[in-house]
Amino acid sequence: MEFRKTTVLPLGNPAEAQRLLRRWIFDEPHIVFVALGEGAVAEALVARAGRLAGPDEEKRWVVWARSEKDIDDVIVQLNVDDAKKGAIRNGALAFSVSFGNEIADVVDRNDELDNVRVEIAYARAEAKG
Amino acid sequence: MNRAAALVLTVVTVPVTIWAASPLLTLTERDQDGGTTALGNDISIVDINSVIELKLERTALSEQAVALGAKPLPEGLVVDLKLLSSALEQGAAAIAPLNEAWARFNATRDEKALRSATQVAASAFLSIVQLANTEGFQGEAALRRRRFREALDVAIGAAAKDNLPSGRRLAAYVEVARMHISNMRRELEASAPNGFYIQLGAWVATKAAQRAVHLPGFDVYPEGERFTVERWSITLTEEQRRQLKQMTDLAQSINEKGFAATARAAVKSAAEAILQTSQSALEDATAAIESFRTSASASANSLKTPLDAVVQDITALRDLLAVLRGKYTGSSPASSATSLLEGAVADFQVAAGAVKKLASDVTVLRSQLATEATKGIVAATTLSNALEQAKNALEKALSDKLGILGDSLTGVFGVSRLAEEAMAFGKEVQKLDLASVPEGTLLDLVSTGRREPGDLVVIKLALGGPDGTRNQALTRRFTMHRVLVHLETTVSVLFASPLAKTEVKGPFQAAPSYSVLIRCGSRKHPLVNTLWTPGIGLNLTALNFRHNDTPELGVGVVFSFLRDFVQVGFGYNVFADRAYGFFGLGLPLPNLGGLSGPNASIGGTAGSN
Numbered sequence: 001m002e003f004r005k006t007t008v009l010p011l012g013n014p015a016e017a018q019r020l021l022r023r024w025i026f027d028e029p030h031i032v033f034v035a036l037g038e039g040a041v042a043e044a045l046v047a048r049a050g051r052l053a054g055p056d057e058e059k060r061w062v063v064w065a066r067s068e069k070d071i072d073d074v075i076v077q078l079n080v081d082d083a084k085k086g087a088i089r090n091g092a093l094a095f096s097v098s099f100g101n102e103i104a105d106v107v108d109r110n111d112e113l114d115n116v117r118v119e120i121a122y123a124r125a126e127a128k129g
Numbered sequence: 130m131n132r133a134a135a136l137v138l139t140v141v142t143v144p145v146t147i148w149a150a151s152p153l154l155t156l157t158e159r160d161q162d163g164g165t166t167a168l169g170n171d172i173s174i175v176d177i178n179s180v181i182e183l184k185l186e187r188t189a190l191s192e193q194a195v196a197l198g199a200k201p202l203p204e205g206l207v208v209d210l211k212l213l214s215s216a217l218e219q220g221a222a223a224i225a226p227l228n229e230a231w232a233r234f235n236a237t238r239d240e241k242a243l244r245s246a247t248q249v250a251a252s253a254f255l256s257i258v259q260l261a262n263t264e265g266f267q268g269e270a271a272l273r274r275r276r277f278r279e280a281l282d283v284a285i286g287a288a289a290k291d292n293l294p295s296g297r298r299l300a301a302y303v304e305v306a307r308m309h310i311s312n313m314r315r316e317l318e319a320s321a322p323n324g325f326y327i328q329l330g331a332w333v334a335t336k337a338a339q340r341a342v343h344l345p346g347f348d349v350y351p352e353g354e355r356f357t358v359e360r361w362s363i364t365l366t367e368e369q370r371r372q373l374k375q376m377t378d379l380a381q382s383i384n385e386k387g388f389a390a391t392a393r394a395a396v397k398s399a400a401e402a403i404l405q406t407s408q409s410a411l412e413d414a415t416a417a418i419e420s421f422r423t424s425a426s427a428s429a430n431s432l433k434t435p436l437d438a439v440v441q442d443i444t445a446l447r448d449l450l451a452v453l454r455g456k457y458t459g460s461s462p463a464s465s466a467t468s469l470l471e472g473a474v475a476d477f478q479v480a481a482g483a484v485k486k487l488a489s490d491v492t493v494l495r496s497q498l499a500t501e502a503t504k505g506i507v508a509a510t511t512l513s514n515a516l517e518q519a520k521n522a523l524e525k526a527l528s529d530k531l532g533i534l535g536d537s538l539t540g541v542f543g544v545s546r547l548a549e550e551a552m553a554f555g556k557e558v559q560k561l562d563l564a565s566v567p568e569g570t571l572l573d574l575v576s577t578g579r580r581e582p583g584d585l586v587v588i589k590l591a592l593g594g595p596d597g598t599r600n601q602a603l604t605r606r607f608t609m610h611r612v613l614v615h616l617e618t619t620v621s622v623l624f625a626s627p628l629a630k631t632e633v634k635g636p637f638q639a640a641p642s643y644s645v646l647i648r649c650g651s652r653k654h655p656l657v658n659t660l661w662t663p664g665i666g667l668n669l670t671a672l673n674f675r676h677n678d679t680p681e682l683g684v685g686v687v688f689s690f691l692r693d694f695v696q697v698g699f700g701y702n703v704f705a706d707r708a709y710g711f712f713g714l715g716l717p718l719p720n721l722g723g724l725s726g727p728n729a730s731i732g733g734t735a736g737s738n
């Protein structure tokens with residue numbers, strides 16, 4: 001798995017997980033692809049998102065939150081509509097965050113998890129400006 | 130509504146409807162300066178030396194064929210093709226700005242510009258990728274979208290593997306879209322309706338005639354004479370040289386006799402010439418009719434009515450001419466020059482109307498005489514020829530004098546030079562199968578032969594069905610003008626007023642002059658080209674402030690507008706060392722004897738072609 005532009009949040013330490021996530025969203029504004037959960041599907045998604053994060057100077061970053069509950073407090077700080085918030089709570093696989101701290105896209109379990117879907121998630125966040 | 134009116138309405142409204150729904154033909158003007166202008170429905174003027182690029186929209190043509198009864202096209206194909214074509218343009222347009230933004234970021238860390246370019250590029254990608262969404266689609270449409278998604282997925286993976294920067298990634302996705310569009314076009318062409326064809330033709334309509342012009346790939350007409358309307362020539366034409374001489378005589382006459390006396394003399398001279406010519410022509414016609422009345426065929430019933438009508442017209446015209454002769458060959462009919470000119474123009478118009486009626490009735494009579502002539506009656510042929518000669522002589526007498534007026538009004542108000550019915554597709558225009566028709570062609574106006582500002586170029590597109598009866602046409606008309614910046618030369622009589630004491634008697638001195646004006650036209654505002662015609666330039670005038678018969682050179686700046694009818698400016702008499710202001714007022718006067726030439730009191734503008 002490629003971790004060149006990926007941060008894996010620690011398990012069992014919500015404070016540290018939130019600090020790291022806040023850093024990529026608020027302190028060093030990036031388009032952030034936040035992958036949620038554990039298992040083979042999540043691992044594959046993280047790997048794919050990492051590959052599509054572009055060259056080093058490009059402001060795309062992947063954060064893997066294996067425990068969605070650990071980052072709940074950060075999610076509520078983001079601009080997000082109720083539908084997307086509901087989708088994340090109902091077992092979404094990932095979401096993307098724009099430069100303006102808005103959740104731009106949510107990758108659902110029913111989505112086709114190919115390169116196209118991940119690139120769409122990045123593009124939707126970038127298109128928000 | 131009668132059938133003819135209904136037919137006209139159909140012909141007129143159908144193209145507009147088609148155009149509004151989906152353009153069958155996209156037109157772009159490429160001018161001599163390298164500029165391009167999309168010729169949408171709001172533009173009806175092109176530069177006279179431009180190239181018009183014609184691009185056929187096959188998708189829209191196929192849709193039209195379906196509307197005419199062809200087999201429906203593959204499901205969703207046309208819609209997807211339109212959507213992806215539009216997205217492709219959006220994506221292609223975003224690549225260069227994104228690359229530039231990256232270059233600037235690497236040099237100056239300008240993050241704001243990079244984010245903005247990235248935002249545009251992301252939107253473009255999302256437009257492209259919407260065609261890869263299979264959700265809600267079935268059958269052929271779903272399969273087509275699935276193929277596109279797979280191709281895009283491979284391209285995204287490859288770009289990631291090569292760690293391409295965002296600009297090159299977008300370029301790769303655009304390329305995938307381009308290939309998919311090609312595939313869809315092939316699919317569309319393979320299912321192109323059988324038996325349906327298109328014809329594309331173009332015509333140029335000038336004052337003298339209208340002619341079909343060559344569209345490469347669509348007809349077998351030969352290419353026309355190459356003729357460029359010069360933009361930067363400042364030399365006088367032969368006609369202008371002749372006018373300049375007349376302006377010199379005119380200025381001298383005005384200075385010596387005054388404007389009113391000069392105008393009166395000119396009107397009188399022109400009137401005498403017209404009356405003399407007309408009188409002779411009418412006498413010839415009357416003699417021919419009298420001679421014919423003695424022949425046997427004069428009693429034919431079919432000839433009675435038209436013969437009576439012509440005799441009546443001749444009598445009326447002779448009476449009118451007698452009145453005019455009394456009015457213009459005696460003492461002056463008006464108290465002022467202005468009322469004299471206005472009255473003269475009105476009288477000419479009445480005379481022209483009478484001649485027109487006579488010409489019309491002569492045409493009717495001649496057609497009846499032609500029938501008699503086929504019976505071997507020589508007198509009918511003789512009368513027919515005599516009447517034709519008389520008619521031509523009358524028309525010439527008036528048109529020589531009034532032609533300038535007609536030209537001026539036609540130029541300003543854009544009176545149509547078009548006889549649409551003569552613009553039918555000739556046998557030289559090919560009927561091209563929808564699947565194999567070229568994607569477009571170029572209409573190089575320079576290769577369409579001699580033309581002048583105000584002439585028209587007409588483009589027609591027809592779609593025909595296999596039964597030969599159903600076809601619909603699209604017609605675009607453009608007036609050609611000198612839209613790009615160019616120079617024009619004019620000769621005129623100006624009235625110069627010295628700003629300091631000189632030998633000039635009175636407030637003004639008339640003088641012949643020559644101006645070089647810089648002008649440009651408008652594609653959207655016809656009156657800028659035909660009426661306002663603003664121009665600024667250099668004026669050279671032959672003055673005589675010292676009153677010693679030795680011409681003095683005046684150099685000035687002139688503002689000209691209203692087709693050079695109004696000119697104002699300031700100048701400097703080099704020899705007399707005196708500044709002066711000047712004006713010129715021009716009217717579209719007829720060719721009035723001593724005041725001959727277009728815009729008699731102010732010289733006509735000649736294009737430098």
